[in-house]
Amino acid sequence: MTTPKRKLRSAEWFGTADKNGFMYRSWMKNQGIPDHAFDGRPVIGICNTWSELTPCNAHFRKIAEHVKRGIYEAGGFPVEFPVFSNGESNLRPTAMLTRNLASMDVEEAIRGNPIDAVVLLVGCDKTTPALLMGAASCDVPAIVVTGGPMLNGKLDGKDIGSGTAVWRLHESLKAGEINEHQFFAAEAGMSRSAGTCNTMGTASTMACMAESLGTSLPHNAAIPAVDSRRYVLAHMSGKRIVEMAHEGLTLSKILTREAFENAIRTNAAIGGSTNAVIHLKAIAGRIGVQLDLEDWTRIGRGTPTLVDLQPSGRFLMEEFYYAGGLPAVLRRLGENGLLPHPNALTVNGKSLWDNVREAPQYNDEVIRPINNPLIADGGICILRGNLAPRGAVLKPSAASPELLKHRGRAVVFENLEHYKERIVDENLDIDASCVMVLKNCGPKGYPGMAEVGNMGLPPKLLRQGVKDMVRISDARMSGTAYGTVVLHVAPEAAALGPLAAVRDGDFIELDCENGRLHLDISDEELAARLAALAGTDNGGRGGYQRLYVDHVLQADDGCDFDFLVGCRGAAVPRHSH
Incomplete structure (x- = not known):
């Protein structure tokens, strides 16, 4: 069945036979792009947070290439562009300071360019909310592709979790339980592949939030960064975003109140990070959904934590994926009446429940049954x-x-x-x-x-x-x-x-x-x-920090800037050269 063609946003740039159309097409052709790329096919932006200073995202060039393959296969025209990459591991004083800056970069890059839909390449903590915030303010079709978690860390023949191991080992060092040699022996073994932290830290949490919100394809959250299935998912996401552009499946149709309630319940079930409270509030504020702290009590409390992952439990993200990943968790919640809105729409055009109703569940130790939870009440x-x-x-x-x-x-x-x-x-x-x-x-x-x-x-x-x-x-x-x-x-x-x-x-x-x-x-x-x-x-600060201090909202309001809250849409004034 052929999807009926809609009028695409990019046609305002490339679809005219006048001077402006001539100039827009001509400038793009200096990259070796042929005439038929401008025949009305969807222009798909690939919003890339690749950076060698953000080690969690340093493999994104390869992921972007697989996204492009999917876009080409589906008849789209991919255009990759960089945005501010705020990695928590290196950036001082904290990546949270620049989350809103990154979101502004994303929003204006999407709105100001000839893009019909966008693939959001996210990984390290703040890139996921920043890109979703920016895209939500434009309300274009968008799909999230996460970089995936690192392989399990190794020390003394045992698994160690990135981040979590640092806290534990440092406390042991200060207590005199281990020496400096033992402490530094963990340094290389903790981070032995590309990807984000392999614990249920903020990066893994926000990847799960993106999937439970319906903004990514199933299994996006947990596939290890270096697993070939991560590249397959990137390819399929590229293919799907072209269809979304034709369908007009924008973020406002995905990021509904029901989607956020599903995410809050999911966060409790996975033992997710407290940072999700701030980031979900900020994303909701951009799309116009009212979310309050009391929602975390009303929806999250009383939910059992099913995922036995560090720092709350024992295992790491590799085991989580092999046990069935987030679809297995969502199926377990749904079968026990704990998925608030199973019919919520997701980016593949199906409901959340349709995506997970037959999800395989391979390991009851890693993803526990409802009657044997890690913690009976894991809600924030x-x-x-x-x-x-x-x-x-x-x-x-x-x-x-x-x-x-x-x-x-x-x-x-x-x-x-x-x-x-x-x-x-x-x-x-x-x-x-x-x-x-x-x-x-x-x-x-x-x-x-x-x-x-x-x-x-x-x-x-x-x-x-x-x-x-x-x-x-x-x-x-x-x-x-x-x-x-x-x-x-x-x-x-x-x-x-x-x-x-x-x-x-x-x-x-x-x-x-x-x-x-x-x-x-x-x-x-x-x-x-x-x-x-x-x-x-x-008063002594200038530049961006001055802007931040003057306009940042408090934590219960998501720490967004007061002037960024709300959806401004994708329309831009026409410009004549």
Whole structure:
């Protein structure tokens, strides 16, 4: 059956017989493009975050070539273009600072160029939300192709997980349990192939979010980066995006309220990163879907974590794929009435349930049955109280169960430098029952809300065998990290949120079951302390950081820029040369 042809956006550039059409076609022909490429076939953009400075995405040139093969096979005209590549591993102070910048790059590149549809090549943490945010603001047909996770890391004949191994080994080093030789022996073996972190960190989480949202083909999230099936998926995605361009299957038809509810439930089932809370909110804001922190409680809480992956569990992304990948998880949820909206539309034109109803399930240890979950309630815990009036988050699957209800004395670090200086002090007045509090690491305070919320414990306590403590901050933490860590406290300290008023010796109560985070001082005392504070002075910064601090929204609003929220569409004013 031949798909009926629609009027394509690119025809405004290449489809006219006047001076403008002449010039647009002529300039493109200097690349050796033949006449028949301009015969009305869809022009498909390949939005590539390849960069050798983003090691997770350094293999994307090869993936892009396979996407092109699929586009050519389906009768499309591929055009590859670069966008800002913000990799978490190298970029300082944090890739989150430039997520919105990358999204602006993507949005304007799509809107301003003769593109009918776009393939989004994503991998390292922030590239997935950034590209989806930018494409959503244009509302063009779009499909996500992820770079895939690395192969399992190896150390002493055992598997180790990227990111997660670093936290564990570093704590062991500080505790004197291993020496420096053992610590550095893991360095080469941890990252032994192309790809993103092989744990359920933010990159794997967001790949799963993209698939559960319906924006990628089935199995996109988990195929290892160096598995030939990753290239097959890239090819098939290129083929499919041409069909989507003809069908007019835009992102607004995929990214519905129902799709986001499916993603929230999926995040709980996979033990996904807390960073998904911020990124899903930002993507939803671009497409015009209202998403609130309470949705994570209403939809996510009570959902069992089925995927036994580090940092919450034992295995790595290789095993996850071999066990059936995300389709197996979605099938297990759907068969037990836990998939909120099985009929949600996906990019292949089928419903989410149609894609997974017969998905194979190969390993009940890696993807557990509903009656034998890794954690009975793995939903992100949303906390509120006088310390976080606009909310905070905690990941129960990465926490110590005995600390999820806790009251302790605050030990306060005013900023990251203060923490680094104070944490190694052998005279620091701290014990295992204390609550570590880190301020001024939120969106405005750092700026960029770095992944420093999972503060390392004091070496003197590590030597005593202490493995976990309650930690609270306005920062984020890596999805590869673990511990009883309260994050994204809003409003942040730099915006004079209540966190700014916490002092050494205050008592703080955490009650995850009831969603409560309480600073044990009177309302009058809290108000008086805040009134006496001047806030963090960000006036010394210029350039992009100035723009960021002036316009970034708080964590509960997704940390997008206030002027970027909303869908602006793909229309551009016509220009006559």
